[in-house]
Amino acid sequence: QVQLVESGGGLVQAGGSLRLSCAASGRTFSSYGMGWFRQAPGKEREFVATISRTGSSTAYADSVKGRFTISRDYAKKVVYLQMNSLKPEDTAVYSCAASARSGVLRMSSSYGYWGQGTQVTVSS
Secondary structure (H helix, E strand, O other), rough: OOOOOEEOOOOEEOOOOOOEEEOOOOOHHHEEEEEEEEOOOOOOOEEEEEEEEOOOOOOOOOOOOOOEEEEOOOOOOEHHHHHHHHOOOOEEEEEEEEEEEOOOOOOOOHEEEOOEEEEEEEEO
């Protein structure tokens, strides 16, 4: 099993940057593909970014491509989401997730472990 704790959310002006962190517990961090999802008020959860177990493959939602970067630090057991050029429409609760499946995983149903989420608010 793995437990996930997100941090780094907050309030930022449009055009600004934030870096989210997701700290994972357990000894098998490298066995999990990791993903970031977000959910805005009144909307369904949506895929943001994912990184494979080896870190060799990443994928992004079209809405964040070129602005967000996902990475992982195996020694620290942390997954990051660097968010640049933030827009008001990026406002949401961001959650990280872990999956024991291989490959690039865009579907929330592929993930068995979730963090509690961190709020990101982008003001215009």
